[in-house]
Amino acid sequence: xxxxxxxxxxxxxxxxxxxxPTWVPLSKHFAQECGYxxxxxxxxxxxxxxxxxxxxxxxxxxxxHVTVLHKCKRKVV
Numbered sequence: 001x002x003x004x005x006x007x008x009x010x011x012x013x014x015x016x017x018x019x020x021p022t023w024v025p026l027s028k029h030f031a032q033e034c035g036y037x038x039x040x041x042x043x044x045x046x047x048x049x050x051x052x053x054x055x056x057x058x059x060x061x062x063x064x065h066v067t068v069l070h071k072c073k074r075k076v077v
């Protein structure tokens with residue numbers, strides 16, 4: 001009984017984890033939070049500091065992998 005409850009909860013957590021995005025697109029708002037006036041400034045910084053596995057152009061937009069998102073320092077308090 002207890003093992004069934006644990007398995008059910010773990011399955012719910014796994015569903016939520018699979019639904020989360022692995023790539024976050026660059027946006028003007030995110031660039032401003034990091035202290036840049038345009039997305040180009042943040043894009044150039046990311047190109048210099050992240051490997052191609054961590055920062056890629058997917059479609060028409062640049063994306064940052066969630067595992068390195070914490071390295072982008074937010075300058076807005």
